[in-house]
Amino acid sequence: MLNNKLSKEELAYWGNWQKERDPQAGEYLVERYLPLVDYIVQRFMISLPKTVDKDDIRSFAYEGLLDAFDKFNMERDMKFETYASWRIKGAVIDGLRHSDWLPRSVRDKVKKIENAYAILEQQKNESVTDEEVSDYLGITKSELNKTVSEAALSTMISIDETVYDDDQQVGKYALIENEHAESPERHLTAQMIKESLSNAIGRLPEKEKLVISLCYFEELKLTEIAEVLSVSVSRVSQMHSKAILRLRAATLAIHENY
Structure with a gap:
């Protein structure tokens, strides 16, 4: 019909x-x-x-x-x-x-930062600071922030990479969240990812958590979020990128095992 x-x-x-x-x-x-x-x-x-x-x-x-x-x-x-x-x-x-706007050198740096978040936050079971990540990688805080700013798009794509299912484009996590999927392992993985992301969001620094909330739940524009937080637009973009890197890192262990 x-x-x-x-x-x-x-x-x-x-x-x-x-x-x-x-x-x-x-x-x-x-x-x-x-x-x-x-x-x-x-x-x-x-x-x-x-x-x-x-x-x-x-x-x-x-x-x-x-x-x-x-x-x-x-x-x-x-x-x-x-x-x-x-x-x-x-x-x-x-x-x-x-x-292909992002140089491979920057992609490699982003991957190292992502791995650092995954390792450090699993060890501490809490959000880690820029200083801790910088010390772990042997770089300055300014170098860390510069890489995060340059790779803003990369972090966005990595958390919501597009795949296809029955001629439909969906986020890569949407497929494994199908509760009617034949494979019990897929359903278990989906539940683990949900729990992991939920815990990771709860551990985010307050400002990063607020940016995620305003961006994806309140659906505010970039300029509006900047006004709410009384910071620059570029600063909002940077906080968003760091938050997505942390959330992405929270799922690494699950995907490595499945």
């Missing part, structure tokens, strides 16, 4: 588009869902370095929206906004990966 989450007007436009590729219907749908593109682009800009052009990100996102129009199945019980969000985010991440 047809998707009952759409209005009658939208169903008519969708019907004209999918059956005939009617230009008027296509124009209506693009205009209807462009705000979704703008919203997702703004969310991505939270973690992007200044060297990345916002217009490029919007172009990737727009391509994802067009791809969603072509592949959306009205027979499925799913809102188009949900499906399009997967496609748009995936298109942006793929575009950024193909542009």
Whole structure:
């Protein structure tokens, strides 16, 4: 049966588009869902370095929206906004990966920082300071912060890498959270990841925890979070990156064993 989450007007436009590729219907749908593109682009800009052009990100996102129009199945019980969000985010991440904006030397440094968080926080069972991480790696605090700032996008992608399931783009953890999966091991892994992330969020320094909350639960924009915390936009981006590195590190042991 047809998707009952759409209005009658939208169903008519969708019907004209999918059956005939009617230009008027296509124009209506693009205009209807462009705000979704703008919203997702703004969310991505939270973690992007200044060297990345916002217009490029919007172009990737727009391509994802067009791809969603072509592949959306009205027979499925799913809102188009949900499906399009997967496609748009995936298109942006793929575009950024193909542009290869981050030098390998920085990627290697990020991996070392991530491993340091994993080792130190497992040992202490609590959040570690920048000084402790810097001392462990044999670098200065300023070098640590510089690398974290440069690799903001890398930390974002690592926690929500895109994969495909039944022609749908989803976060890599979404697949293993399926409680109806045939493999008991997958369900156990999913539960362990949830518990690990929950504990890791609880251990975050207060400001980093607040940034995560405002960003992903309150869905505030980067500039709005900066106003709430009375800090610069770049500082918010840095705190977000450190928090994601800590959360990513919390799942390393689980993935190494499965």
